[in-house]
Amino acid sequence: MEAAQQRRRGLTAEEYLAIERGAQWKSEYYQGEMFAMAGGSEAHNRLIVNFTGELFGRLKGSSCFVNSSDLRVQVSKSGLYTYPDLTIVCGESQFADSFKDTLTNPVVIIEVLSPSTEAYDRGEKFRLYRELPSLREYVLVSQDRPVVDQFIRDETGGWFVLLTQGLESVLTLQNCGVSIPMQALYENVEFPSESIQNTEGGGIDGSSSRTT
Secondary structure, three states, X not given: OOOEXXXXXXXXXXXXXXXXXXXXXXXXXXXXXXXXXXOOOHHHHHHHHHHHXXXXXXXXXXXXXXXXXXXXXXXXXXXXXXXXXXXXXXXXXXXXXOOOOEEOOOOEEEEEOOOOOHHHHHOHHHHHHOOOXXXXXXXXXXXXXXXXXXXXXXXXXXXXXXXXXXXXXXXXXXXXXEEEEHHHHOOXXXXXXXXXXXXXXXXXXXXXXXXX
């Protein structure tokens, strides 16, 4: 999701939800503040559509399924309410209340990076997402080059990162057994010429870089 454009302060979570459920536009909520979200670029939207289509077909018949950015996620420990670009749930969905519009148990969260949100998505937002007990994989998709970062929770609760880059590579989501060619993920997405040059050769890198 693109950067916030407006803020409303001093709201409780209950007040936020009451406003949000009647609003025309989506907003995030964190620590009493409500952040109206802006729209995405053409590349941002194409990546979401491509990823959704690839996941829908590949997850069909399994216990996992993909949700769009219309489904809100609550991180109860921090009080964050937000709209990831895509979420994957395996098994039964769990919701914050009877409205069933606020998911609490995503297994995979996918964000398409934007210039205005990349630092937040990689930093503070990832720190907050890590408070979700259900979360096993956090996927960041670059829109200006064929590069995907996957942050994966291991059995100790730590995180390691996998890098997939280049249009000849294949992205494999570790927690739902889905592999997607990067060529399909980035279909009809145009890059600056220097970005393609920087990712020629493709391949996958796994590192032991960790965070807690």
